[in-house]
Ligand code: GTP
């Protein structure tokens with residue numbers, strides 16, 4: 195039974211049903227009975243079935259499920275991701291492009307009859323709190339129960355989502371997904387921003403198939419935001435409660451697997467806790483931001499859960515993330531401890547289970563397995579480096595009381611960052627919004643396992659949005675500048691951080707995690723105008739002694755702090771040369787429409803450095 199009378203939804207579902215030819219169509223109302231029966235169905239599949247999910251220990255991990263995807267289907271596939279708009283120039287140099295007509299013609303035969311013998315699930319969902327003027331509606335059609343169960347955690351899923359759409363509106367994002375075939379050469383993640391449409395085929399993993407996330411909330415939404423005057427960003431949102439009781443909200447854009455979830459759920463060091471500081475999580479991956487009636491920039495988290503990196507998550511590094519996974523969570527591609535039917539991953543603790551099943555499904559002695567050095571020169575891994583948990587936001591002990599606020603939260607500061615072994619200091623502040631936009635455009639980071647391809651290679655990832663901007667990157671930068679003009683004096687201050695600076699031996703020299711609070715502290719004081727800074731060529735850098743190291747003096751000596759905050763002229767000369775090459779060869783020469791103001795910022799940076 196359909197859950198809406200909206201003729202636009204009904205017509206499209208009918209068309210897609212005619213195309214994919216499922217045996218059965220099931221509308222997902224979001225009820226417990228319906229979800230429970232889907233869980234029974236998917237966990238009753240025979241072992242070895244690629245769709246199979248497993249129930250975990252009901253006492254230790256109540257309501258939790260386990261799934262492994264195919265070894266060739268474990269991360270986002272950027273080389274098979276497309277933006278299909280009528281004019282190639284509108285997709286710009288950071289996207290794969292194909293003419294929409296051509297792409298529809300190519301994919302239609304692949305979808306023709308693809309759901310024969312299967313059930314199509316119609317998933318209505320809201321990105322953002324239901325009833326919020328910032329929220330948007332999507333409908334995903336899929337033949338995967340794994341997708342339904344994940345969407346239930348990651349979005350506000352079910353019949354209430356149609357409330358925001360009403361009976362006549364056509365403003366919903368149409369997502370079509372089929373897990374179909376296992377051949378990665380036939381895998382396509384395709385966006386038609388001008389049609390509000392996403393077609394994903396031949397993958398069953400994360401960001402490729404949970405279409406509300408990267409596909410809608412970033413790629414399609416960034417395009418909508420440009421047209422409608424708001425921003426969709428790859429940013430966490432956190433609140434810092436200060437001793438005076440005021441909560442300051444900060445957003446931060448770091449590339450995939452560079453620390454957003456960790457920062458969003460940070461637990462302040464003892465000294466800060468004693469002084470009354472507290473951190474609240476509003477979001478860990480995506481922010482939608484719009485100017486409010488009072489002129490300030492407001493942010494909502496369009497998601498309802500966390501699709502977080504499992505490896506490295508433990509009670510010490512991220513207690514709140516671990517606690518979020520204690521119930522009603524789906525684990526993907528981690529290892530199983532067969533002694534008690536629980537999960538394990540590298541970095542959870544120092545005791546890999548002896549009686550283990552590694553992420554590909556092989557039964558192994560985990561202790562022996564992880565002591566063998568693999569082809570990459572590192573110990574073999576029981577969990578895939580991009581294995582993930584899908585956890586409900588409501589499980590998070592530090593979830594913000596404003597999480598469901600339809601208005602969002604007012605943003606005081608925006609932070610950019612990435613993994614940089616050298617060059618970029620621990621923290622610096624841009625001179626103003628335009629300079630901050632330049633700083634965002636200049637983000638580069640060492641690649642991680644979140645996307646297929648080599649790991650550890652430095653690549654440009656402007657605003658941590660390289661894989662997610664749904665249109666021309668130059669126009670995206672122009673949109674940032676435009677937003678800055680609209681916000682005027684209300685614009686958040688823009689900062690850059692780097693938790694990943696290394697010494698000569700490749701060790702991180704900043705402790706990171708909870709101690710990142712010390713940097714947030716400086717950022718907040720800068721926003722409040724309570725602390726001075728050194729004006730350098732690249733921006734404002736903390737004065738000596740202004741980053742509080744109480745409690746970590748042994749680890750972060752004055753010499754280390756000097757290294758952390760150094761602005762090395764030779765390295766920055768190289769950085770500027772690389773930015774010139776990037777702007778020209780990677781962007782302008784390839785049709786990226788770089789705003790003149792950003793070129794000007796680069797000139798000014800060079801002039802300041804050479805002064
Ligand atoms: P996506 O979900 O892919 O967008 O990733 P994310 O940005 O949320 O990254 P996440 O917080 O999951 O962290 C990824 C990896 O970085 C984990 O292995 C963390 O342990 C590590 N990490 C996070 N914060 C820090 C930090 O402050 N210092 C160091 N050295 N590592 C960190």
Ligand code: SPV
Pocket residue numbers: 269270399400401402407408449450451479501644645
């Ligand atoms: C990322 O890669 O930035 C993620 C994970 O957050 S995924 O949803 O797979 O894109």
Ligand code: MN
Pocket residue numbers: 428449450451479
């Ligand atoms: Mn992400």
